[in-house]
Amino acid sequence: MKKFGHLLDVHGVAWDRAEPLHSRVGKYVKARGQERDLREVTAQIIKNAIGVFDKFNHVRNNLQAVGVIDRESHWQSGVLRND
Numbered sequence: 909m910k911k912f913g914h915l916l917d918v919h920g921v922a923w924d925r926a927e928p929l930h931s932r933v934g935k936y937v938k939a940r941g942q943e944r945d946l947r948e949v950t951a952q953i954i955k956n957a958i959g960v961f962d963k964f965n966h967v968r969n970n971l972q973a974v975g976v977i978d979r980e981s982h983w984q985s986g987v988l989r990n991d
Contacts (some may be wrong), residue, residue, distance in 0.1 A: 912936055930958050
C-alpha cells in the first residue's frame with residue numbers, strides 16, 4: 909500500500925490513505941499510461957500484482973508489526989535469497 913502511495917506522489921497523482929489498494933494501482937496504471945505508451949501486457953501485470961499483495965497482506969500487516977519477520981535472519985537462513 910505504501911509503495912503505491914509513494915509512486916502516486918512521485919507522479920503527482922492525488923490519493924487518500926483510505927483508498928483501497930486496487931484504487932491506488934488503477935490510478936498508477938492510468939498515470940503511467942498518460943505519461944508514456946504503456947503496453948497492455950505491462951498494465952495487466954501491474955494489475956495482477958494486486959492479487960499477490962492482497963494474498964499476503966496479513967504478513968505485512970501482522971507479522972512485521974510484532975517483529976516476527978526478521979529480514980536479516982531470513983537472508984541468513986536462505987528463505988530470502990539475493991541471487
